[in-house]
Amino acid sequence: MFDLTGKNALVTGASGGIGEAIARSLHAQGATVTLSGTRAEKLEALQADLGERAHYATCNLSDAESVEGLPKAATDLMGSVDILVNNAGITRDQLFMRMSDEDWASVIDVNLTASMRLCRGVMRGMMKARWGRIINITSIVGATGNPGQVNYAASKAGMIGMTKSLAQEVATRGITANCVAPGFIATAMTDKLNDDQKAQLLTGIPAGRMGTPEEIAAATLYLASAEAGYVTGQTLHVNGGMAMF
């Protein structure tokens, strides 16, 4: 099950906790991976750790030219991009009343526009191959909203709408497009919360704990697999029951 031998995957945000877990799980199932991110040392270390079938390509997702070049760089490294995981994302949290145009635009640019550009960049190859997997990592807040995150929530909701539309356009070509929507996941970001904050948070999660990056990776792996070929346009929520749809 879920064998990815011979498949080539591009993972953005691979220097972060969830991106690294996704890259590791795809790689463990036999895929060749290109790790993308902004921090070259981290990517290089992960590449070295994975060993064979691993490459990296730095990319600044707020720079259109850099984004346009990434699918080509990944194709040069691997021969094709069969699986694209748009995992990279940023936050610029601020109350709506204080939200600047810049905070809004930077989050939309990186989270939504760069994802669109990367989908577009890999689509020609996937259409020709009659096989492709797009997995966009969105967020629970794209479905529920969250105070202080109008920009982030809008970018993640935008991703869901984009994914559904794209899924309908390319379904006949053997290409699926889906989202994975993490809830609260234990990463460097959530490590900063104090015990009171964590306890408060956990009261809203039926599972009574935060999720792990590996649990997001497992959902992503499923959607990347041949076995998930009839699943498209969906958002798979991985949140311990925090919100149910």
Place this chain on the structure above:
Amino acid sequence: MSDIADRVKKIVVEHLSVDEAKVTENASFIDDLGADSLDTVELVMAFEEEFGIEIPDDAAETIQSFGDAVKFISENS
């Protein structure tokens, strides 16, 4: 028939899995040859590769039939 027409016909026959005899001058990709809108995009992509040309979006929209394709490519390659 010209070399360009032969090469265009080959692409159309292969991509749309249609009988060569059906690919006539006025054969519309969508109405006569069973293409959907995504097929027409893919055909244009295939023409671009085969002939090493760039077909801009506004020109691509005018390429609706086998004859349109041959005419555009003949004039632009």
